[in-house]
Amino acid sequence: MPKYLRFLFFFFAFIIAIFFIDSCADKKAKGNDTVTFYVDETVMPIMEDQVSVFHSQRPEKVNLVSTTEGAILDLLKKDSTQLVVMSRTLTKGEERIFADKGITPRITQIAIDGIALIANKKAKDSVIDLQDVIDFMNGKPVASIKGLVFDNANSSTIDVLSKKASVAKVDNKNIFALKSNNDVIKYISENDGYIGVIGVNWMTQPMPDMLNSTTNVKVLAVKNVKSEPNSSEYYKPSQSNLAEGLYPLSRKIYMLNYEGAVGLGMGFATFVAGDVGQRIVLKSGLAPVRLALREVKVRKDVENK
Template sequence: MKILRKLFILSLLFFLTSNIYPATVVRGRVTVKGSDTMVILVQLLAEEYMTRYRGKIIQVTGGGTGIGVAGLINKVTDIANASRPLTSEERERIKKAWGKEPKEVKIALDGITIYVHPENPIKEISLEQLKSIYTGKVKSWKDFGWEDRPIIVYTRENNSGTYVFFKEHVLDNEDYTNRAQSLPGTGAVVDAVSKERYSIGYGGVAYSKGVKILPVKTDNKSKAYLPTEANIRKGLYPISRALYMYTCNYDDPDVKSFIDWILTPDGQKIVSKVGYFPLK
């Protein structure tokens, strides 16, 4: 917990300073911006990398996948962390800015996890049921055989890659209900769900502390699965995804060295330590 608290404070400081001073790519320092889902993971990776390779400087900030992608488009970051693949429009804008295609690197596996309060008696949930909650068609826990109380719906902000991925793969690109409360990070969603008995939220598997995780099934006839490493590798968990880094500076030795190290067994051990799943 001390490590997570320290990293949260560092992340907040980086976020504040990055909004006060104009950011530019500076050689000799690798800048990484983007996904809040990935920020703790990449901060720990950077910390270990800088410990092993003295003199290397890796600056990591969050803000959401959209912030990282915008940073790459505006050429103010070396690496964009993304919890979803780039869109074709984003790829074109990056290519226009840099004169070349961005390099895509998968660094970890994840399953978008459904959080409810520990006192919630629901045992599992289907994609269709999730869609009905998040589009506002179902508003009460009574429809799930529980108390007749309003479902408090928590979501991420729209610059979040997790928000976009959930909208595409669970809501089938329908709009979120206007009752959904947007929160600035996965940690905030987990914190809110852990305190609100009648709430539901979603986010990365590594953040699921102090909440109940619901197994998810594709439809009402399917078996429900938890977002475990085995279930994600076998393709059984319905809301699985990769976590990405994008860069147009892979030919820079410092950028290449950091990304390549993340893919080594030592780097992938940290992926597991944080709570995500290694690529192999």
């Protein structure tokens, strides 16, 4: 074969090889430009805001699936997901499936949230003792509470209050669960005497179609039990009270990553924990973990105009 033909043969073979490698790289990249997070429904509004801004700045796609804490734990146990947003971290027993694989979790705290206790706007009281809620969870009659209404039987809100009350199983017939936080808000707006238990985020960022219902409910100020700090005052789940740890039912929100490798999941968590993401948290009414500091210039002399 003449030299120039051999040259052309190897040249085109080289071009085809480069094209093939680039094609494979593109396919691999495209396979990694979408990620799915399973999110505790009680904090879904803030995560939707985060994704909206993230998509406006980045080409990658982040999908959110709203579900209960119980469902998230089941998915993790089955190794059906590695990326979740929850109001707590996993116990050593719960994360054993990943530890056995040598996977070290990447845990990022992104906000301070709270569990809101809401009542009908007609209710006489605007405050409630956490001890009364605990007593009711334990089956004791409380004159001011007809019933407790949760968002879901597998919700993180039930888990938190059950642990507060040291209750393994809730048997009180006047404690029941609906299907969502919005269902609770609607029920409380139509029924006086009941206490709704929802994520604060659903009151700070109500859905447009829920505005009529939210105007007919009020968020109660909560007094902590005597054995805990700050038990002499009633505190609402305001941004400052959440940040300072004064609200008795405050909790931390985490993004848990069990992928075992750095990828888009970690990239999104870094965005949420960064300056832009924390400003979104601040705007939502929840308490950010990190606040951006602003420089203030102090002038010695002020010009009189």
